[in-house]
Amino acid sequence: MAHTSTAVVTGGNSGIGRATVELLLTQGWKVVVIDRDISNLDAVRPELTAYQADARDPAAVENIFTELAGSVDRVDALVNAVGIEYVGTLEETSPDEWHRVVDTNLTSYYLLCRAALPLLRQRGGAVVNVASQLSLVGTARFSAYTASKAGIIGLSRSLALELAPHGIRVNVVCPGAVDTPLLQRQFADGPGPQGSLDDLAAMHALRRLGEPAEIAAPIGFLCGPGSSFMTGSVVVVDGGYTSW
Numbered sequence: 001m002a003h004t005s006t007a008v009v010t011g012g013n014s015g016i017g018r019a020t021v022e023l024l025l026t027q028g029w030k031v032v033v034i035d036r037d038i039s040n041l042d043a044v045r046p047e048l049t050a051y052q053a054d055a056r057d058p059a060a061v062e063n064i065f066t067e068l069a070g071s072v073d074r075v076d077a078l079v080n081a082v083g084i085e086y087v088g089t090l091e092e093t094s095p096d097e098w099h100r101v102v103d104t105n106l107t108s109y110y111l112l113c114r115a116a117l118p119l120l121r122q123r124g125g126a127v128v129n130v131a132s133q134l135s136l137v138g139t140a141r142f143s144a145y146t147a148s149k150a151g152i153i154g155l156s157r158s159l160a161l162e163l164a165p166h167g168i169r170v171n172v173v174c175p176g177a178v179d180t181p182l183l184q185r186q187f188a189d190g191p192g193p194q195g196s197l198d199d200l201a202a203m204h205a206l207r208r209l210g211e212p213a214e215i216a217a218p219i220g221f222l223c224g225p226g227s228s229f230m231t232g233s234v235v236v237v238d239g240g241y242t243s244w
């Protein structure tokens with residue numbers, strides 16, 4: 001890289017976001033993490049800055065980018081990997097739960113794209129929004145989660161069209177089930193709607209869960225110059241989950 005590029009990774013404290021932070025650091029990026037928990041980022045390296053904030057909070061998100069504008073002249077990539085899982089039937093899903101899931105998984109991505117725009121617009125750049133294989137298929141007892149994740153595709157495709165004149169590419173990555181704290185928490189109390197963790201692994205053509213680094217790799221590609229003709233793309237990285 002001729003210059004030091006700056007990437008903002010939201011949800012960078014854990015799982016897929018964390019693996020993306022590690023990959024981008026090894027590729028020479030300067031990385032800014034936004035997460036409600038930054039406790040795993042203790043071993044701070046000079047090229048890593050972390051902000052603790054709730055990505056659902058418009059003022060908190062705006063403030064971070066205003067502060068960032070004091071130290072960087074542009075942002076080259078924004079990776080949104082904030083997210084929570086939620087399992088519940090329609091009747092179990094209260095309006096509060098619905099809003100918690102949609103605000104965390106979808107509204108936060110809108111807020112983050114909007115707040116990052118002035119810095120992304122400086123030289124153009126890449127936005128990578130992490131959705132899910134469940135953006136593409138239905139799953140009983142996952143309606144709030146799947147609705148939030150399908151919404152990311154609509155948001156991203158529209159932004160791809162709107163931001164192309166500014167040289168900003170917007171793409172989506174849809175991971176299959178990936179072995180992260182989010183997934184481990186979902187199965188902590190035993191089997192769920194998709195059975196056990198082994199049953200879930202078997203729903204993938206490759207008969208296993210993904211590793212965070214296997215999702216970080218295509219995210220890194222979408223941040224970099226190798227994907228310069230890609231925008232509005234939905235990149236499915238799901239071990240064949242949606243190929244049946």
Ligand SMILES: NC(=O)c1ccc[n+]([C@@H]2O[C@H](COP(=O)([O-])OP(=O)(O)OC[C@H]3O[C@@H](n4cnc5c(N)ncnc54)[C@H](O)[C@@H]3O)[C@@H](O)[C@H]2O)c1
Pocket residue numbers: 010011012013014015016017034035036037053054055056081082083084085104130131132133174175176177178179180181182183
């Ligand atoms: N793990 C999977 O099987 C899987 C599959 C498909 C999609 N995804 C998606 O990938 C993304 C990353 O998931 P993961 O498995 O790495 O999860 P994870 O729980 O390991 O990491 C998610 C991160 O987001 C942060 N976060 C959550 N809510 C936040 C908020 N309101 N404000 C700020 N930070 C917040 C958490 O603190 C955490 O660091 C999510 O969008 C998830 O929906 C995960």
